[in-house]
Amino acid sequence: MILEEFLPYRLNVLAGLTSSALAQIYAERFGLSIPAWRIIVTLGQYELRTARDMAPDGVMHKSTVSRAVSALEKRGLIVRRPNLDDRREEWLALTPAGRAIYEAVAPEALAVEERLLSALTPQEQQAFTVLIDKLTRQARLLAPRSVEEDDA
Amino acid sequence: MILEEFLPYRLNVLAGLTSSALAQIYAERFGLSIPAWRIIVTLGQYELRTARDMAPDGVMHKSTVSRAVSALEKRGLIVRRPNLDDRREEWLALTPAGRAIYEAVAPEALAVEERLLSALTPQEQQAFTVLIDKLTRQARLLAPRSVEEDDA
């Protein structure tokens, strides 16, 4: 067994490197953690969501989301509004300041993705996307019930 | 910008899922952390290495390696021997108990990899490997000097 050829190892290494590359933007320049970054992007995309929606497939633990939301609120980047139809949950939305950050950070993040993908031809990029999807579906089957799902 | 289509995000999700799948083996069944697991595998492969060799491309921080080595030694899975030619570093090697774990865990880990890859055709597997390599090389260029490298 050769670690350097082991798929999960290589995926971890690659994911770590890309995260590092990205962190130069959202962390060093905007002081965002990974969870905060994901929340900003999601709200930039969907306008109005609940905390639960921030981790669609259980990618983040709900406690992680909770704390990131608190931090973002404290910094004035997002606001919480009660959902009167179901007072257990709250609506989240970007403030103008939050949206400003989103609009500053998103293009740069996409540029990093671009630079990454520039190592591949368009055909390869397409193929890679397809393969990642297949593997992700398969991994979901093999992984223990993704985060929570069995909360109670 | 759509998070679910963002390459670094997808890589993180996939890496996380595969890690989870693997952790069912090395963590739940053998009580190994990721760093410990990597050390066991590396020593199973190379027989005799130093702590520094455990993180070839700076994938793990040296403090992480140091603590994992201590833990493995305490559990009697590896031994340290002084290198008399350079007393700053130490040789690491598996004990019989450590090798037993390696030999129990490696086939199962490979089986998980197998199940993962079974979602792809052999041609796709080959292609995926090549693409990962290309992206990893590129990511290394974009990421801030990998862990340490600039230690002093």
Add this chain to the structure above:
DNA sequence: CGCCAATCGTTGCACGGGCAACCAATAGCA
């Protein structure tokens, strides 16, 4: 030889995040 720089490894500190227990609110159902 003697000094400074570089290298291997350890450790104190702080922080992020997982886990589990918990509260509040709603849903299901008799």
Add this chain to the structure above:
DNA sequence: TGCTATTGGTTGCCCGTGCAACGATTGGCG
């Protein structure tokens, strides 16, 4: 209506790990 189960979210606790500073050893070079 009332009782229990479920769900959204928060928080205390603990562990893993990155960072930076350090001790010990070696290398480079005058």
